[in-house]
Amino acid sequence: MIFAGIGIGSAQQADVQMLREIYTASLKEGKSYDWLNHLSNQIGGRLSGSVQAEQAVTYTKKELDVLGLDRVWLQPVMVPKWVRGTPEFAYIESEPGETNNVPVCALGGSVATPAGGIKASVIEVQGVEDLAKLGKSQIEGKIVFYNRPMDPTLINTFEAYSGCVDQRYSGAEEAAKFGAVGVVVRSMNLSIDDHPHTGSMSYGELELTERIPAAAISTKGADLLSTTLKLNPEIKFFLRQNCRQLPDVQSYNVIGEIRGSEFPEEVIVVGGHLDSWDLGDGSHDDGAGCVQSMEVLNLLKKVGYQPRRTIRVVLFMNEENGLRGGRKYAEIAKEKNEKHLFALESDAGGFTPRGFSFDCTQEEFNRILTWKNLFEPYLVHQFIRGGSGADIGPLKDQGLVLSGLRPDSQRYFDYHHAETDTFKAVSKRELELGAAAMTSLVYLVDRYGFISSSALPDRQ
Incomplete structure (x- = not known):
C-alpha cells in the first residue's frame, strides 16, 4: 500500500x-x-x-x-x-414505632409522593416479568420492590448493567398497571454500599394520574429490605420524595x-x-x-x-x-x-x-x-x-x-x-x-x- x-x-x-x-x-x-x-x-x-x-x-x-x-x-x-427537590427519605417499619432508615433517591423523571409520603406493604420481585405471574390481587395497594442484582459473574460490567436496567426504566410503568402505589429498585451497582444510584425511568403512555413514585434503594438497603421481608412479610415501607417535572x-x-x-x-x-x-x-x-x-x-x-x-x-x-x-x-x-x-x-x-x-x-x-x-x-x-x-x-x-x-x-x-x-x-x-x-x-x-x-x- x-x-x-x-x-x-x-x-x-x-x-x-x-x-x-x-x-x-x-x-x-x-x-x-x-x-x-x-x-x-x-x-x-x-x-x-x-x-x-x-x-x-x-x-x-x-x-x-x-x-x-x-x-x-x-x-x-x-x-x-426535572428537579429532585428536598432530599428523599425512607424507612422499613417492622412494627409500629420500630423502623430502620434506608438510603434512597428518586429516579429521574419520577413523580413525587404525597407531601406526607406513602407507607405500604412490600412485595419483592426479580423483574417486571414477575408482575403478571403475581397478578393484580397480590400487587394492588403495595410497593413493588425490584431486587434483581447485576450479575457479578459477567466480566463485562456493562453486560451486567444491561441485564437488569429494565426494572429501573420500566418498573414503575408496569407496576402501576397492576395497582401498585410505588416502586423501589435495587441500585445498578456491583458493590454493597449505602449509595443509591439514580437514573432515567419512563411511564410510557400512562396518564399523569396513573403515575406512581419510583426510587432507587442502595444495594445494602436492598439486602436489608429483602432479608427483613423474609423474616416478616407484613413489614411496611415508607417513602417520601418531592421531585417535579417542569x-x-x-x-x-x-x-x-x-x-x-x-x-x-x-x-x-x-x-x-x-x-x-x-x-x-x-x-x-x-x-x-x-x-x-x-x-x-x-x-x-x-x-x-x-x-x-x-x-x-x-x-x-x-x-x-x-x-x-x-x-x-x-x-x-x-x-x-x-x-x-x-x-x-x-x-x-x-x-x-x-x-x-x-x-x-x-x-x-x-x-x-x-x-x-x-x-x-x-x-x-x-x-x-x-x-x-x-x-x-x-x-x-x-x-x-x-x-x-x-x-x-x-x-x-x-x-x-x-x-x-x-x-x-x-x-x-x-x-x-x-x-x-x-x-x-x-x-x-x-x-x-x-x-x-x-x-x-x-x-x-
Whole structure:
C-alpha cells in the first residue's frame, strides 16, 4: 500500500512516531484534568435544564474558543427540566414505632409522593416479568420492590448493567398497571454500599394520574429490605420524595471544529455528554468523556498535525434523560446534508483505556484491525465489533463507522449515577491515557479513512 508516495514501512514508522508524540503531549501538557477539575468542582452536577448545565455550556465554549479552532458554536436544543427537590427519605417499619432508615433517591423523571409520603406493604420481585405471574390481587395497594442484582459473574460490567436496567426504566410503568402505589429498585451497582444510584425511568403512555413514585434503594438497603421481608412479610415501607417535572427549557450542544485541509466536507466527530445526574458532580459520567473529546482537538494542534478531514468535537446535552442533544445534532446534520465519516464517543468513565468497540461492516473492521498493533505498546488493543455510544447512535443511518472508547469497566458502576461520582474518583493519568488513545484513533481515521468510504484509492 502506498500513502502520499510513501512506502508502507515509512508510513507505519510515521504513525508510530505520531502516536508517541500524541501520548507525550497528553501526559505532559494536556488540559483534560484541569478542565474536569473546573467542571466538577466549580460547577458540579449538570442535570439537563439546570443552572449548572448552562454554566457548563458557557465554560466549555469559552475553553474551546481559547484553543483557536476554526469554528466554535452553540447548537440550540430543547431539553426536559426535572428537579429532585428536598432530599428523599425512607424507612422499613417492622412494627409500629420500630423502623430502620434506608438510603434512597428518586429516579429521574419520577413523580413525587404525597407531601406526607406513602407507607405500604412490600412485595419483592426479580423483574417486571414477575408482575403478571403475581397478578393484580397480590400487587394492588403495595410497593413493588425490584431486587434483581447485576450479575457479578459477567466480566463485562456493562453486560451486567444491561441485564437488569429494565426494572429501573420500566418498573414503575408496569407496576402501576397492576395497582401498585410505588416502586423501589435495587441500585445498578456491583458493590454493597449505602449509595443509591439514580437514573432515567419512563411511564410510557400512562396518564399523569396513573403515575406512581419510583426510587432507587442502595444495594445494602436492598439486602436489608429483602432479608427483613423474609423474616416478616407484613413489614411496611415508607417513602417520601418531592421531585417535579417542569416545562422544557432551551439548552445547547457545544461544538468546535478544525476544518479539513483536503476534504473538509468529510466530518469526523468525537464527543461525550455534558449533562450529568445531580447526586455527584458527574466526573466519570460524563465529564471525563467531554474533556477527553476536547483534548483530541487540543492535542492535534499541539503536535502540529493538520487534519485532512474536518475534526469536530460535540459536547451533547441531555443524554441522561432524553438524548435530545444527540438527536438534534443528527437532525441538523441530515438537514445540512453533511457527510460524516466516523464518530467516536467516550461515555464509559475516565478509567484506564483498554480499547475500542466499533459499529461497522466487516470490511471496515478489517481496515481498523490493521491499526491495532500501533496501540499495543499502550495496552489499548482490545478492538471489538459491537456498540458505540448513545449520543452518536442517531447518526448511524448515515452509514458511517461508529466507535466507543472502552476503558476498564470494573469500577465504573461503583460511581455511575451516584453521589460517589466525584472528581477525586478520577485518576489524572488514566484520564490522559484515554484522551491520547482517542486522539490516536482519530488521527488514523483522518489519515487513512476506510475501505468502504467514498475516498479514492490514493487516499487510503
